[in-house]
Amino acid sequence: MPAIEILGLEKTYMVGFWRKRPKRALQPLHLSVEEGEIFGFLGPNGAGKTTTLKMLMGLVFPTAGTARILGHEWTDPEVKAQIGFLPEQPYFYDYLTAHELLDYYGQLSGLPGKDRKRRVDEVLQRVGLTDVKGVQLRKFSKGMLQRAGIAQAILHNPKLVFFDEPMSGLDPLGRREVRDLMEQLKQEGKTVFFSTHILSDAEALCDRVAIINKGELRGVGAVEDLTSTVQGKVEVVWQGTQIPASMKALGADCHVTGDTVRAVLPENQQDAAIDALRRERIRLIAITPLRTSLEAYFVEKLQHSETTAGKMA
Amino acid sequence: MSMNTRIINIASNTFREAVRDRVLYNLIAFALLLTGAAIFVGQISIDIERLVVVNLGLTAVSLFGVIIAIFIGIGLVSKEIEKRTLYTVLSRPVRRWEFIVGKFFGLAGTLVVNTFFMAIGVFGALLYVAHKFTRPDALILVALYFIILEFLIICSLALLFSSFSSPLLSAVFAFSLFVIGSFADDLRGFAGLTHGFMRWVATGAAYLVPNFSTLNVISAVAHQHSLGGQLILQNTLYALFYTAMALSGAVLIFERRNLK
Numbered sequence: 128m129p130a131i132e133i134l135g136l137e138k139t140y141m142v143g144f145w146r147k148r149p150k151r152a153l154q155p156l157h158l159s160v161e162e163g164e165i166f167g168f169l170g171p172n173g174a175g176k177t178t179t180l181k182m183l184m185g186l187v188f189p190t191a192g193t194a195r196i197l198g199h200e201w202t203d204p205e206v207k208a209q210i211g212f213l214p215e216q217p218y219f220y221d222y223l224t225a226h227e228l229l230d231y232y233g234q235l236s237g238l239p240g241k242d243r244k245r246r247v248d249e250v251l252q253r254v255g256l257t258d259v260k261g262v263q264l265r266k267f268s269k270g271m272l273q274r275a276g277i278a279q280a281i282l283h284n285p286k287l288v289f290f291d292e293p294m295s296g297l298d299p300l301g302r303r304e305v306r307d308l309m310e311q312l313k314q315e316g317k318t319v320f321f322s323t324h325i326l327s328d329a330e331a332l333c334d335r336v337a338i339i340n341k342g343e344l345r346g347v348g349a350v351e352d353l354t355s356t357v358q359g360k361v362e363v364v365w366q367g368t369q370i371p372a373s374m375k376a377l378g379a380d381c382h383v384t385g386d387t388v389r390a391v392l393p394e395n396q397q398d399a400a401i402d403a404l405r406r407e408r409i410r411l412i413a414i415t416p417l418r419t420s421l422e423a424y425f426v427e428k429l430q431h432s433e434t435t436a437g438k439m440a
Numbered sequence: 441m442s443m444n445t446r447i448i449n450i451a452s453n454t455f456r457e458a459v460r461d462r463v464l465y466n467l468i469a470f471a472l473l474l475t476g477a478a479i480f481v482g483q484i485s486i487d488i489e490r491l492v493v494v495n496l497g498l499t500a501v502s503l504f505g506v507i508i509a510i511f512i513g514i515g516l517v518s519k520e521i522e523k524r525t526l527y528t529v530l531s532r533p534v535r536r537w538e539f540i541v542g543k544f545f546g547l548a549g550t551l552v553v554n555t556f557f558m559a560i561g562v563f564g565a566l567l568y569v570a571h572k573f574t575r576p577d578a579l580i581l582v583a584l585y586f587i588i589l590e591f592l593i594i595c596s597l598a599l600l601f602s603s604f605s606s607p608l609l610s611a612v613f614a615f616s617l618f619v620i621g622s623f624a625d626d627l628r629g630f631a632g633l634t635h636g637f638m639r640w641v642a643t644g645a646a647y648l649v650p651n652f653s654t655l656n657v658i659s660a661v662a663h664q665h666s667l668g669g670q671l672i673l674q675n676t677l678y679a680l681f682y683t684a685m686a687l688s689g690a691v692l693i694f695e696r697r698n699l700k
Binding site (some may be wrong): 140181184185186187188204205207208210211212214216217218219220222223231232234235236237276279289 | 445446449450453456457460461523524525526527528529530531532533534535696698699700
């Protein structure tokens with residue numbers, strides 16, 4: 128059973144003050160997310176990611192279409208006891224302390240008293256806020272608020288977690304911690320659906336991704352599949368800063384980084400390159416086929432959609 | 441978890457917000473006003489100390505409460521949408537109507553607690569100027585009860601406006617209705633003097649606005665006029681009905697609202 132089934136959800140807003148005109152925020156969207164996977168919902172700003180998430184959370188009503196979450200109608204309030212949600216740039220009741228906030232959300236999620244106290248302490252520890260649990264949120268930094276947001280999303284041990292731009296506002300260490308947390312959630316058997324425009328995060332974390340632009344789904348698939356296109360080139364990495372002349376003759380594009388050299392050359396020159404390095408007694412570190420990065424795939428999909436839109440116009 | 445528990449949780453949090461935002465600090469201003477008035481009246485007036493203290497005290501209770509009800513009420517929903525605190529509440533098993541009702545009870549609870557402390561102040565000032573309580577003083581409790589009914593109506597109206605318009609417009613609407621409603625009896629009298637289509641419009645408007653004049657018994661209590669049990673029953677039913685209608689309107693609008 129898929130964790131999320133989006134069946135043609137679409138959204139059109141009426142904009143303008145006097146003369147209302149329709150503005151389509153999301154074309155009919157069909158998407159399925161399997162249980163236990165980390166699914167990345169990628170797109171540039173204004174692509175329709177947050178609108179989709181808000182519709183799934185029941186915050187915005189779709190113009191048409193339906194969805195199923197964990198096998199139930201997505202409008203069923205009881206389904207919400209099994210899902211967690213972190214909004215983009217979350218803002219919480221700043222007169223509450225982190226502990227009070229989580230206790231309140233625990234109450235609303237239906238956690239019984241004893242269990243709630245234990246869970247609140249657990250998640251505070253998990254997101255590293257135990258030391259400041261008695262501090263009012265108005266004194267929190269952006270990164271600390273993001274941690275509090277993640278804590279409230281996983282507080283009630285949901286089966287499915289929605290994160291809207293979870294890395295937003297975090298420093299590199301904080302981003303790393305969130306990535307680790309998402310991987311832990313996956314290991315615990317939970318499904319993670321997160322939107323982002325930071326492609327390196329998606330590439331490192333996701334089992335599958337969907338790319339959306341201007342409210343329209345542009346591509347969906349496993350990260351490995353999307354990035355498996357071999358470009359007929361290999362990347363050769365060796366130790367040192369020396370670039371043999373024979374390597375250049377093979378048409379290698381070489382870059383020195385620290386005490387290693389990376390060279391990209393045609394696949395059919397691979398053996399010749401190895402021989403050249405052996406002759407110079409240079410230590411070979413790695414040879415890997417050059418694959419399309421998720422970023423390249425993403426840019427291609429976006430450019431394709433721009434071209435299509437241009438032709439239609 | 442039952443819906444009642446969720447409503448209580450939301451109401452408790454709304455009350456906590458009011459307390460932490462120092463709403464109850466208005467009690468200090470109220471206490472200063474009443475203490476000053478009691479000392480002043482005690483020094484200059486002859487036999488009208490009670491009248492002045494009851495009139496001034498109850499009017500202040502009403503005005504302070506109305507201001508709190510309007511200025512907190514108008515932000516109850518719009519502030520949560522604007523600050524997006526609502527997202528993490530409604531993404532839980534909380535129905536939208538439970539949120540509205542919880543918010544209402546939270547604000548109403550804040551006003552009841554506020555009124556309780558103000559009532560102590562009024563009775564304290566009365567004891568200071570009159571040196572003893574008399575039987576008609578019990579009518580002050582009835583006036584306070586009617587003031588609380590007035591707050592319930594204003595809270596629900598502020599919530600209704602807050603569910604679809606900006607805080608500024610909501611404040612204008614709620615305050616206008618409070619002023620018009622305070623002259624509802626006059627409006628009904630005017631409707632009776634008109635004819636034809638105008639009579640329909642005036643009568644409709646007169647009965648649509650909340651009738652705060654029937655809830656205002658401050659002058660009668662100050663003059664120690666008796667209040668019938670029928671009035672108490674009528675006002676109770678009227679206030680509960682009007683509040684329920686306004687809250688239902690707020691729920692109906694909020695249930696359909698996109699939280700962009």
